[in-house]
Amino acid sequence: MAQADVLVLGAGMVGVSTALHLRRRGLSVVLVDRRGPGEETSFGNAGVIEGSALFPVSFPRDLRILLRHALKLAPQSNYRLGALPGLMPWIAAYFHASGRPGLERSARDLRPLMVRARHDHRMLAAEAGAQDLLRPTGWVKIYRSEADYASAEAERLLAGELGVACETLDTDGVLGLEPHLRPDFQRGTFWPECDNCSDPGGLVKAYAALFEREGGLFLRGDARTLQRSGSRWRVDCEAGPVLADRTVLCLGPWSMDLFGRFGLRLPFAVKRGYHLHFAPEPGVTLSRAIVDRAGGFCLQSTRYGIRATTGIEFALRDDPPDRRQADMVTPLARRLLPLGAARESEPWLGRRPAFPDSKPVVGAAPGHPGLFLNFGHSHWGLTLGPGTGLLLAQMMTGDTPFTDPAPFAAERFSA
Numbered sequence: 263m264a265q266a267d268v269l270v271l272g273a274g275m276v277g278v279s280t281a282l283h284l285r286r287r288g289l290s291v292v293l294v295d296r297r298g299p300g301e302e303t304s305f306g307n308a309g310v311i312e313g314s315a316l317f318p319v320s321f322p323r324d325l326r327i328l329l330r331h332a333l334k335l336a337p338q339s340n341y342r343l344g345a346l347p348g349l350m351p352w353i354a355a356y357f358h359a360s361g362r363p364g365l366e367r368s369a370r371d372l373r374p375l376m377v378r379a380r381h382d383h384r385m386l387a388a389e390a391g392a393q394d395l396l397r398p399t400g401w402v403k404i405y406r407s408e409a410d411y412a413s414a415e416a417e418r419l420l421a422g423e424l425g426v427a428c429e430t431l432d433t434d435g436v437l438g439l440e441p442h443l444r445p446d447f448q449r450g451t452f453w454p455e456c457d458n459c460s461d462p463g464g465l466v467k468a469y470a471a472l473f474e475r476e477g478g479l480f481l482r483g484d485a486r487t488l489q490r491s492g493s494r495w496r497v498d499c500e501a502g503p504v505l506a507d508r509t510v511l512c513l514g515p516w517s518m519d520l521f522g523r524f525g526l527r528l529p530f531a532v533k534r535g536y537h538l539h540f541a542p543e544p545g546v547t548l549s550r551a552i553v554d555r556a557g558g559f560c561l562q563s564t565r566y567g568i569r570a571t572t573g574i575e576f577a578l579r580d581d582p583p584d585r586r587q588a589d590m591v592t593p594l595a596r597r598l599l600p601l602g603a604a605r606e607s608e609p610w611l612g613r614r615p616a617f618p619d620s621k622p623v624v625g626a627a628p629g630h631p632g633l634f635l636n637f638g639h640s641h642w643g644l645t646l647g648p649g650t651g652l653l654l655a656q657m658m659t660g661d662t663p664f665t666d667p668a669p670f671a672a673e674r675f676s677a
């Protein structure tokens with residue numbers, strides 16, 4: 263039977279990064295996934311590697327805005343009515359965490375992870391030979407009205423306080439950066455401290471190949487076969503069972519399939535989101551991600567075409583897809599950038615693994631010696647994977663963590 267020091271379950275950006283950092287600390291590591299690396303949530307995101315993200319995406323608190331969302335008039339969100347009763351406790355906790363104190367706390371807790379994200383990715387991408395997937399071009403948020411711009415003032419103030427670069431631009435200023443946009447907006451803010459990734463799934467595959475080159479082992483298997491075997495852990499892979507002293511759950515949205523089985527009670531849900539690719543019109547280019555707040559979408563240039571990603575859909579993880587949001591944002595995206603035909607007939611559906619405070623859980627599973635958790639990266643898992651992978655590897659090997667891990671402990675939900 264194959265043996266390892268550590269089993270890492272799930273080979274998205276988070277699992278691959280965790281496995282790589284554990285391997286670099288001299289441990290024998292088996293990384294397990296039922297698919298190839300980076301083929302789920304980490305494949306289809308907006309490809310923004312953030313250095314400047316501050317407030318998490320929040321639940322609206324203004325009654326007028328709430329009503330628009332409830333009536334499904336806002337392109338930023340959608341919900342599946344039948345899912346709401348089951349999701350209500352989570353949504354209530356998300357609503358609570360979306361107050362100013364909660365948002366500030368999460369922003370400040372996440373800062374040490376955000377500030378290193380671009381550097382971590384650039385180092386790993388260079389080692390993996392994948393640096394051509396990253397563009398250090400920052401991103402732009404556009405505002406269709408002065409009121410829309412004013413509503414983001416708190417974010418700009420916090421950026422000033424924390425020294426995060428942000429430049430306010432008028433329409434011409436934005437067009438100077440992205441000449442092919444149509445001036446369907448009043449203002450923009452340019453956030454230079456972020457990188458754009460043209461193939462997030464490809465980046466994960468490159469990091470996974472690096473892990474294997476450095477002596478790690480990737481196996482296909484079903485994480486749901488995980489069980490205790492004496493003082494060790496066992497998981498069944500296609501190549502046979504593997505035994506290890508320690509296990510890390512990095513299953514993103516599928517983490518809920520396992521932590522409940524071990525009696526862990528965590529307020530976990532998924533925020534679903536979609537993408538579609540469009541052929542760019544001849545001569546049209548896009549150098550950086552463009553976020554249209556009022557339109558509820560992000561445009562990114564990828565190797566698959568111009569990728570339009572949507573906001574949040576509240577639904578159960580495995581509910582059938584609903585193309586409503588993709589259909590709502592498509593005409594808005596076309597008004598902003600000349601786009602050709604959609605390259606897929608159905609939008610891709612992804613599931614952001616999320617806790618109400620928008621922070622992941624990183625650390626030991628309470629009451630389960632040898633079991634560790636690294637999931638729940640919400641809107642920022644592409645960005646934060648290498649950072650939380652390093653943090654957990656440091657904690658598991660007795661190194662001094664680069665930042666205080668307490669804000670990410672599972673115990674924060676039982677306090």
Ligand SMILES: Cc1cc2nc3c(=O)[nH]c(=O)nc-3n(C[C@H](O)[C@H](O)[C@H](O)COP(=O)(O)OP(=O)(O)OC[C@H]3O[C@@H](n4cnc5c(N)ncnc54)[C@H](O)[C@@H]3O)c2cc1C
Binds near residue numbers: 271305612
């Ligand atoms: C529309 C959208 C846009 C986004 N934009 C951004 C962005 O611009 N920047 C950013 O930083 N983040 C973004 N995100 C968030 C980011 O994509 C996620 O936080 C991140 O991908 C989560 O990574 P993960 O490794 O935890 O999960 P995943 O990538 O989903 O990996 C989990 C892995 O577990 C495996 N698995 C599941 N069940 C089993 C099983 N039973 N056995 C074995 N393996 C199993 C899966 O196959 C998968 O490979 C976006 C997300 C969405 C949906």
